[in-house]
Amino acid sequence: MTPDEFRRYGKQVIDWIADYQEKIESYPVLSQARPGDVLANLPAHPPEQGEGFEGVLADMDRVVMPGITHWQHPDFFAYFPSGASGPSILGDLLSAGLGVQGMLWATSPACTELETRVLDWFAELLGLPERFRSDGPGGGVIQDSASGAALAAVVAALHRADGGAAGRDGIARRHTLYVSSQTHSSLEKAARIAGIGAVNVRVVDVDPATLAMDPAHLDALLAEDAAAGALPVMVCATIGTTSTTAVDAVPAIGEVCRRHGVWLHVDAAYAGVAAVCPELRGINDGVAEYADSYVTNPHKWLLTNFDCTTMWVADREPLVGALSILPEYLRNQASASGEVIDYRDWQISLGRRFRALKLWSVIRWYGAEGLREHVRTGVRLAAGLASRIAADPAFALLEEPKLSLVCFRPRWDGLDGAEADAATLRLMERLNASGDLYLTHTKAGGRVLLRVAIGAAGTTGAHVDAAWRRIREETAALAAERTP
Known part of the structure; x- marks a missing residue:
């Protein structure tokens, strides 16, 4: 493809994306494709001769779009938001156009130093502690996901706990990791990959009312395991659980971790970005004093395309010590000088994309004020929906939303x-099949709950109103169907 061809087709692609954004509400939120539908429309064999790009764009409409669930649709209320905005898309395009492989400072100094500065900016926007900044003992890095960040944190904690013995000689004794029933499943996966083993992932009790981790039970488990000869490696506290946005008591958990000398990882994947708003920074209480590592995802609620997970460590040495391997072909003068950061040593994989460009673009386009307004809009819309649910005797609200997730259920007299529970799941399936909105569910207190996660860039009060109206209508219709 020549530069002139790229320019011509590139303009068509940008127009296609802009057109898609303009008409996104015309699509059903959830893809209506059945298993195998997309495959059936794709040739079984690759083309022998090259084809024009017009065919690709035509097949985007004919083949791909029917199999797309529209995560940017303003009526998408499932899971958590998956941010995508104009400046982020353009930043990602710049990254793709440059084609940088930023494994070392030397392989593109701008890739490294822009990331360092953007992570310092973002730490300032979130009110994170000075020790997370690049000019201190710690620093920040952009990971592919909170799951990848969890694995990096586990191996760093393991390195600190046993002085690097596991990485050098293999795990020779029982090591333990501590989560609650509400902790993201990526922590158990990280324990499996790191060699700790799922059997050594200890599940701490939660408060039945708040679903927050019980610090007293954590303390007892740590003491019990240490007395039995195990080496406790890491505790994961969550700020905004995936299920219900429960918030663990980081100050109390941090005191327990400090007393036992255990690494504290704080997973704030969804909720952490809310701290761009000064009035919401209370969610991070205890992070400054106790967290050894902290993660949040701009690619969820903060208008940035996947993948973009920001991770900070209070001390970079265990992370780099666990992950640094230097074959001859990577040796270079800049790395040997000790004056630069090589982010390959801060992540599991060697290669890395220029992800900082999209976060840089988002921060510069919206500014702190624009980012705060987006978060505040989500919080305000969730609070309004929760108040209507609480006032309706046909529904039960789990609790007042902490941020922009609302959990509730019909009462089904x-x-x-x-x-x-079965009726609630049938309701969700009917709502999703309608194409008008997309919800997911969870289970808390032994009951199935519907989740409404607000945060897409285009979602307004009118969309939330329409969703609530559809939920009430479909609930009433389902109830009427079972009435004799």
Whole structure:
């Protein structure tokens, strides 16, 4: 493809994306494709001769779009938001155009130093502690996901706990990792990959009312395991659990970790970005004093395309010590000088994209004020929806939302727990099949709950109102169907 051809087709691609954004509400939120539909429209064999790009764009409409669930649709309320905005898309395009492999400072100094500065900016925007800044003992890095960051944190904690013995000689004794029933599953996966083993992932009790980790039970488990000869490696506290946005008591958990000398990883994947708003920074209480590592995802609620997970460590030495391997072909004068950061040593993989460009673009386009307004809009819309649910006797609200996730269920008078849960799942399936909105569910207190996660860039009060109206209508229709 010549530069002139790239220019011509590139303009068509930009127009296609802009057109898609303009008409996104015309699509059903959830893809209506059945298993195998997309495959059936794709040739079984690759083309022998090259084809024009017009065919690719035509097949985007004919083949790809019917199989797309529209995560940027303003009526997408499932899971958590998956940010995508104009400046982020353009930043990602610049990254793709440059084609940088930023494994070392020397392989593109701008890739490294822009990331360092953007992570310092972002730490300032979130009110994170000075020790997370690049001019201190720690620093920040952009990971591919919170799952990848969890694995990096586990191996760093393991390195600190046993002085690097596991990385050098293999794990020779029992090591333990501590989570709650509400902790993201990526922590158990990280324990499996790191060699700790799922059997040594200890599940700490939670408060039945708040679903927050119980610090007293954590303390007892740590003491019990140490007395039995195990080496406790890491505790994961969560700020905004995936299920219900429960918030663990980081100050109390941090005191326990400090007393036992255990690494504290704080997973704030969804909720952490809310701290761009000064009035919401209370969610991070205890992070400055106790966290050894901290993660949040701009690619969820903060208008940045996947993948962009920001991770900070209070001390970079265990992370670099665990992950640094230097074959001859990577040796260079800049790295040997000790004056530069090589981010390959801060992540699991060697290669890395120029992800900082999209976060840099987002921060510069929106500014702190624009980012705060986006978060505040989500919080305000969630609070409004929760108030209407609480006022409706046909529904039960789990609790007042902490941020922009609302969890609730229909009451289903006359049905027992299992029957009511089944009815709630049928309601969700009917709502999703309609194409008008997309919800997911969770389970808390032994009951199935519907989740409404607000945060897409285009979602307004009108969209939330319409969703609530559809939920009420479909609930009433389902209830009427079972009435004799």
